[in-house]
Amino acid sequence: MRFNIRALSEEGVVSLSLDAANIEEARDRALKQGLTVLKVRGESRLLQRRRGFPLLLFSQELLALLRAGLGLIEALETLADKQSEGESRSVIANILEQLNEGRTLSHALEQMPQHFPPIYIAAVRASERTSDLPEALARFVAFQSQVDLVRSKVVSACIYPIVLLLVGGTVTLFLLGYVVPKFSVIYSDMGAEMPFLSRMLVNWGGVVAEHGLATVIVIAALIAVSVMSLRRPALRERIGRWLWSVPAIGRNLRVYQLARFYRTVGMLLRGGVPVLQAITMASGLLSAALRPGAERAAANVRTGLSLSQSMEDAGLTTPVALRMLRVGERSGNMGEMMERAAAFHDEEMARWVDWTTRLFEPLLMVFIGLIIGLVVVLLYMPIFDLAGNLG
DSSP states (O other), X not given: OEEEEEEEETTEEXXXXXXXXXXXXXXXXXXXXXXXXXXXXXXXXXXXXXXXXXXXXXXXXXXXXXXTTOOXXXXXXXXXXXXXXXXXXXXXXXXXXXXXXTOOHHHHHHTOTTTSOHHHHHHHHHHHHHTOHHHHHHHHHHHHHHHHHHHHHHHHHHHHHHHHHHHHHHHHHHIIIIIHHHHHHHHHHHTOOOOHHHHHHHHHHHHHHHTHHHHHHHHHHHHHHHHHHHTSHHHHHHHHHHHHHSHHHHXXXXXXXXXXXXXXXXXXXXXXXOHHHHHHHHGGGSOTTTHHHHHHHXXXXXXXXXXXXXXXXXXOOOHHHHHHHHHHHHHTOHHHHHHHHHHHHHHHHHHHHHHHHHHHHHHHHXXXXXXXXXXXXXXXXHHHHHHHHHO
């Protein structure tokens, strides 16, 4: 956790930010720097997320420096000098402090689990046995870049529909709150009898016009409540179970989960992590529906079954992945084959997302157009009736 500390130094009152497990540890670290602690306060989770440590960028820069011939400590000192202040400099300084005390890099990373995930630490620990840290960093950079690429495709596919919904909702509110009341005044002056649906529309428009600010506040509150509700793990799990029950969506969600699982296990195996440890660590990336399968696969491997047979029995394979796993077992190159299976299914997912987006966007536009068109037609129905009576 991140703590903000106000302390007294030889130069006067200073403020600094430290990572520590609790307030006492943060206070002790400040005292070791020769400071007199005045106040210690934990940083909010929201601020910590906003100022999160850029793990991918850190790995890329450290890899470049190591490949340029710098030693590990010298490379970290270079990265620390590059950072003027803030989260990154504090994290790197903490790592350097641990290394200068004689501890390993993996041990130093373990002290900051909020910045370094277990998969990253396991890859670094495996590389320490083979003295091949640059290769481990290169594998993680490739792994994380591919994961981010798939995630960005999914996010990009969601942006346009959200924009369409916002624009459609804004236009509908404008019609109800501004245009409909103008027409209602005309109809009331004419004294013409209105159809039932048109009368309902005019009444709704009057409510929106009279309570415009309250309407906006209610809509904003509903959006805020929805966003806060979606952050609750129980609700997300319930929505996830519902999505998994939809045949077309559930199958592709399963493929996406398995592809991420294959890529993670493959990266760890290529880094020298034992297969049981790799499966156990990567199982945390799976959804609740697939996680028992990973535990069953690990138990099967522990009893002596091959990895391909264990994962097939646990329901963690696709026809393509199963054949690739068998080839990997025969060639002794299981890690690479799992990464190839992940790449195959990532491309499959990208094609499905693209196809779904191409289908969903026109349907959404038609839906929004129908709603706006219905408002306009109901608005003009009294005029049509009046024109028919005059005719």
